[in-house]
Amino acid sequence: MSKASTKPPSGTRDFLPADIARRRYVVSVIETVYQGSGFVPLETPSFENLSTLLGKYGDEGDQLVYRLLHRRDALKRALEKDDVSESDLADLGLRYDLTVPLARVVAQYRDLPRFFKRYQIQPVWRADRPGRGRFREFYQCDVDVIGVTTLIAEAEVLGAVAEVLTRLGFEDFTLRLNHRALLRGLIETAGVAPADEQTALVALDKLDKVGPDGVRAELRTRGISDDAAALLLELLVEKASAAKSDDELTEVLGAALRSDAGRAALDQLSELRALLDHTPAKGRYRLSPELARGLGYYTGPIFEISVADLAGSLGGGGRYDDLIGMFGKQQIPAVGCSLGLERILLVMEERGMYPPLRVGPELMLCSLDVEPAALLETANALRQQGLSVEVFPTRSKLGKQLAYADSVGAPFAAILGADEAAAGDVTLKQLASGEQARVALHEAAGWIAARAPDAAP
């Protein structure tokens, strides 16, 4: 093409007014709930030093960090080197998630509250191939509790996200719970070499997508013995699916485990489940011993939010007690959870879960044979009454003006003709019903308020 493409880059979107209305609606629910739980807002830069970002997400994650090329002389010098490496070319990268920037902030500002509860709603970027519900630029909505070792932190975080989803109208989500130490214990019990632990985790994480046979094949290609693979799958699949309740599953796994740390993790999960019964997450959680999660920094309980009709998750999180220590001398415990805004929007869109959301002005001011000065004067008077008013800007037939009002979603139209202007009146019309009345200009807002279906978003 001779002209540049007008499509946004793959994996990014333009948000048109109707999209913004839906996004703001969801974000406002999230913020209301988060703030109601005592979380305070934080924003961090779009890009960070690469040294901040790399080495936190695992090898796969590091590859997906967008690098910002050096500029001008620094770039020139780097390119002139004989053996140019990746680190010569860039020292900055777009943030990959909101957790690592938070950890940096906590290590930097030592006078934050001892128990810092923050929420953060900002875009993150991943150099990934886009797919259904997957983007290269997307928003995460994080809540984290810093400085708390007790499971109250987990319960608060999970309670908050459960409340968000409930208020948005989700009735079928599941908080899947697992524990990194339990996973390690199970893998150890199955006889997988400690060196293969990470690869085993990656394979296991695909269980719900490729099934037990798929995982078996995956484990084999990754060099894990068939015996160990069989034992692992027996523990995680057969026993897990045979168990009728989380309590029963806990008992079965506890009996099979040959790892004290694993059993301790299991106890922690039991304690957490008991706490969750006193939060909005009650009845919404389930033990999922196969849940692994890719990110490298988790150390304790981990969670993921599932709904039936989405292959990926609506969000996830976990405890990361060692991450902040990577930025400073002090080791500070932390736990958090992230909701994927576009995942939520995607499912809500497909299920038609949005309430009516108005995007246009409340009132379209149409005119006939009126001077522009009088038209603007009237618009200002209406706006002073608190109405959201758009002025139809050209001399056109009234029918065209009303059609336009309807097409932009304005629920009301005002007609200002020479008669009305002379009398200080305006004719108001409710487009949906056709009801129409001529009223004094200063009574316009009252007339509309009496008929407005609902407040603006």
Next chain:
RNA sequence: GUGGGUGUAGCUCAGUGGUAGAGCAUCGGAUUGUGGUUCCGAGGGCCGUGGGUUCAACCCCCAUCACCCACCCCA
């Protein structure tokens, strides 16, 4: 990154070796201050880009780019 597919109007897509269509959208009209339906009409495309075959290419061939689907990974 590997395999498969698709590039034609703003959008969704037909189409034939002889220099292009539909639906939707947009704009205009169907008599004077009243929209959503209907009818009529108009604008808008070097048919992704660069080469090749041919008297002739949107169509055949090669290359290139972009996008889509799967694998991989994640919110």
